[in-house]
Amino acid sequence: MNSTTRFKLSFMMFLEFFIWGGWFVTLGTFLDKNLSASGPEIGSVFSTQSWGAIIAPFIIGLIADRYFNAEKILGILHIAGAILMYQMYRATDISVFYPYVFVYMVLYMPTLALVNSVSFNQMGDPEKEFSNIRIWGTIGWILAGVLISYFFHWDSQEATANGALKNTFLMSAVASLSLGIFSFLLPKTPPKNKSTEKIKVSEILxxxxxxxxxxxxxxxxxxxxxxxxxxxxxxxxxxxxxxxxxxxxxxxxxxxxxxxxxxxxxxxxxxxxxxxxxxxxxxxxxxxxxxxxxxxxxxxxxxxxxxxxxxxxxxxxxxxxxxxxxxxxxxxxxxxxxxxxxxxxxxxxxxxxxxxxxxxxxxxxxxxxxxxxxxxxxxxxxxxxxxxxxxxxxxxxxxxxxxxxxxx
Missing domain, CATH: 1.20.1250.20 (MFS general substrate transporter like domains)
Structure with missing residues (x-):
């Protein structure tokens, strides 16, 4: 793997998990403080991650593996995600917020498999090479938390009381848009299976x-x-x-x-x-x-x-x-x-x-x-x-x- 490809894959992983860590960690606090959500309502919002995980295989199995390049789907999903994240930033009520976060998680969860697919496609020995790429995702998640606490101070007692945590969605929206655009510069990852054979749901799940x-x-x-x-x-x-x-x-x-x-x-x-x-x-x-x-x-x-x-x-x-x-x-x-x-x-x-x-x-x-x-x-x-x-x-x-x- 050449240095340019290594950089692209590392930056992709960095942004992928920076986006997630940039809003998901503080989500419970945001829902409680900004939207006055109840325990069951908070649980319902978090469960959108699970619904995304359940639906994700269909997006990957029915679309990514058969019809379109993985990096292009990754770009489209993250650009759409940026728009939804911006709507989450603007939401002032849990009933308005929930539909946006639900659709967002349905679109985001498949990207976890897509970034792996793009990475593996460029590796001769994934068992040795992948960890060096994947670790940048963890660094992205860590940096998001450090920025929220130590740079922007959005999670301080005073800032939280003033609703500052909504800015995490704006930060993640910018990162999502950046990754969406950057994805089109990633190495080409064509579909694995272009055959016209029927795909069984049992195989996808x-x-x-x-x-x-x-x-x-x-x-x-x-x-x-x-x-x-x-x-x-x-x-x-x-x-x-x-x-x-x-x-x-x-x-x-x-x-x-x-x-x-x-x-x-x-x-x-x-x-x-x-x-x-x-x-x-x-x-x-x-x-x-x-x-x-x-x-x-x-x-x-x-x-x-x-x-x-x-x-x-x-x-x-x-x-x-x-x-x-x-x-x-x-x-x-x-x-x-x-x-x-x-x-x-x-x-x-x-x-x-x-x-x-x-x-x-x-x-x-x-x-x-x-x-x-x-x-x-x-x-x-x-x-x-x-x-x-x-x-x-x-x-x-x-x-x-x-x-x-x-x-x-």
Whole structure:
């Protein structure tokens, strides 16, 4: 790969995740402070991510893989996204905001697969080259949080009270428009399958891999993957709102510690996976969710702020040790025939079904433990901690895969 192509792909990844991190992290706080949204309404807005994940395979499978170059679709989706993001910036009521965010997420989620497709198409050895490109996405997400907290100060107590967080949508709209235009300069990535054969919906959604569920251990892993997404949704939906409401300074910037942690633990996975195997690795990930939420439940923005920062730093273990390890396990169990279908099925189960359920539950729980507009954060965080621990116990007792694949 030449230096020009490397730069283009790196910049593409940087903007792709700068856009997402530029508004999604502070979304819960924005909805609460700017639009006076209730817990269920906030949950409903966050669930648009899940609907986007469910619909995304159809856009990729029916359009990108058959008719148009990936980089051109990427450009069109991001230009349209910029327009929708600007409308979200202008919205003053949740009923006006929701349709825009719903359509936006349906258009944005497919771009996550498209940037990967454009990247892989230029690589001779993706296993070695991709991580060096993908890391720029994490840097983009981190920079967005740093700008919000330490440069613009949009998430400070005073600025939040004055509605400054709506500017995150304007910033992301500019970034989205930039990536939309830049996408047309990316290396050409023609459709993979121009054949006129009918595409099966089961192939698009990865349903062909349902045969893997006949394996008892894979079925337990599959169900656990859906269930663990319920506590995961609490973090995405409530973490920034929680840190902001209890008075932590620069909450968005400090949440980027989670992304730094994610990069570090991603490097540790191969070693941990090889030494301890799949089951122990994924159990550590599950237990980390419980520990994280207990730290949130009993920490505060004063003398116990270290508990909150430690909870944020656990993001690398929480995410990498469960989701990345799960992808490795799925790949090893699927075999060549079902590799793509199996990964699609797990993505649909987690980011689609699991997160959809999770955001609904998180919204209801948050509203349930709110009195006179004040949240009982100890209870709100203790419940997902309990859910994660139950999943941990069930998986540790029921999963018993002793095959060689767990150490591959």
């Amino acid at each position: 990865g349903l062909d891999a349902l045969k893997l569920l006949k394996d008892k251990n894979f079925l337990i892993f599959f169900i656990s993957s859906i269930l663990i997404c319920i506590p995961l949704a609490f973090y995405y939906q409530n973490a920034n709102l929680f840190l902001s409401k209890i008075g932590m300074d620069n909450p968005t910037g400090k949440m980027t510690i989670g992304q730094v942690s994610e990069v570090l633990f991603l490097l540790a996975i191969p070693v941990f996976f090889k030494k301890f195997g799949f089951k122990k690795t994924i159990l550590v990930g599950m237990l980390a969710w419980t520990v994280r939420y207990l730290l949130f439940a009993f920490g505060n923005a004063g003398e116990l702020s270290f508990m909150l920062l430690l909870g944020i730093a656990l993001h690398g273990i929480c995410y990498d040790f469960f989701f990345v390890s799960g992808q490795i396990y799925t790949n090893s169990k699927a075999g060549d025939k079902f590799k793509s279908s199996a990964q699609g099925l797990i993505t649909l189960a987690t980011y689609g079904v699991g997160m959809l359920i999770g955001f609904i539950v998180a919204g209801q729980i948050t509203e349930m433990y709110k009195v006179n507009g004040i949240e009982d954060w100890k209870m709100i965080w203790s419940i997902p901690a309990g859910i994660a621990f139950v999943v941990f116990l069930l998986f540790s007792l029921l999963f018993n895969d002793k095959t060689k694949t767990e150490s591959n």
